[in-house]
Amino acid sequence: MNILEVKSISHKFEYPLFTDVNFSLGFGESMAIIGVSGSGKSTLLHIISALLTPDSGEVKLLGKNLNSLNTNELTELRRDKLGLIFQTHYLFKGFSAKENLEVSAILSNRKIDQNILNELDIQNVIEQRVTELSGGQQQRVSIARVLTKKPRIIFADEPTGNLDSATASSVMNIFSEYVKKENSAMVLVTHDENLAFNCDHVYRLEDFKLLKVK
Ligand SMILES: Nc1ncnc2c1ncn2[C@@H]1O[C@H](COP(=O)(O)OP(=O)(O)OP(=O)(O)O)[C@@H](O)[C@H]1O
Numbered sequence: 001m002n003i004l005e006v007k008s009i010s011h012k013f014e015y016p017l018f019t020d021v022n023f024s025l026g027f028g029e030s031m032a033i034i035g036v037s038g039s040g041k042s043t044l045l046h047i048i049s050a051l052l053t054p055d056s057g058e059v060k061l062l063g064k065n066l067n068s069l070n071t072n073e074l075t076e077l078r079r080d081k082l083g084l085i086f087q088t089h090y091l092f093k094g095f096s097a098k099e100n101l102e103v104s105a106i107l108s109n110r111k112i113d114q115n116i117l118n119e120l121d122i123q124n125v126i127e128q129r130v131t132e133l134s135g136g137q138q139q140r141v142s143i144a145r146v147l148t149k150k151p152r153i154i155f156a157d158e159p160t161g162n163l164d165s166a167t168a169s170s171v172m173n174i175f176s177e178y179v180k181k182e183n184s185a186m187v188l189v190t191h192d193e194n195l196a197f198n199c200d201h202v203y204r205l206e207d208f209k210l211l212k213v214k
């Protein structure tokens with residue numbers, strides 16, 4: 001069984017974005033989606049992470065066909081199994097970094113993992129309010145928040161967009177190690193081809209198609 005299977009997905013808004021998108025991802029694997037701005041990368045990520053229903057096609061996550069799940073089942077799947085990191089993060093602004101992580105830990109019945117904080121180098125800013133942190137620190141807190149819930153699969157949309165290249169590659173190493181250690185998987189959307197080609201598989205959205213380039 002694959003952790004993710006995508007069959008013949010098509011979607012349009014005002015105009016068609018992509019048609020007949022097919023791919024699969026195995027346990028312990030990572031893949032990247034690249035493509036120019038506006039090609040539909042975030043939209044595709046929303047579809048495969050159960051946030052948006054495509055016009056047609058089928059997404060299977062952890063053996064479950066998303067079309068066959070009701071709203072409650074979809075909510076549970078997202079809450080318990082999926083780790084979503086967006087282009088803009090949604091930390092609770094009035095709270096400290098630590099309180100943000102505590103919310104995630106409580107909701108998923110996990111403990112805050114000190115190792116994750118150390119690896120992301122946020123252990124010293126954890127008591128500060130989110131609004132007092134730099135953009136890159138906020139981004140790393142949002143990554144820590146997602147890893148705290150120990151997701152089975154990570155969906156990340158430009159997770160390192162606010163980070164310098166050294167910090168970005170260390171964050172990507174943390175993701176890769178997490179995927180290997182937990183036998184989970186990651187789908188990464190990025191403009192950075194270096195980061196993309198460090199993944200096991202690379203796809204490009206172009207001319208309404210998803211092409212495999214690695
Ligand atoms: N909810 C929506 N309603 C209508 N159009 C939308 C919606 N979401 C996205 N679009 C349109 O779909 C197209 C693709 O958007 P998307 O965000 O998927 O692109 P992207 O490849 O992620 O771009 P970027 O690299 O800039 O993040 C854009 O033209 C966008 O305006």
Ligand SMILES: [Mg+2]
Pocket residue numbers: 041042043087157
């Ligand atoms: Mg996008």
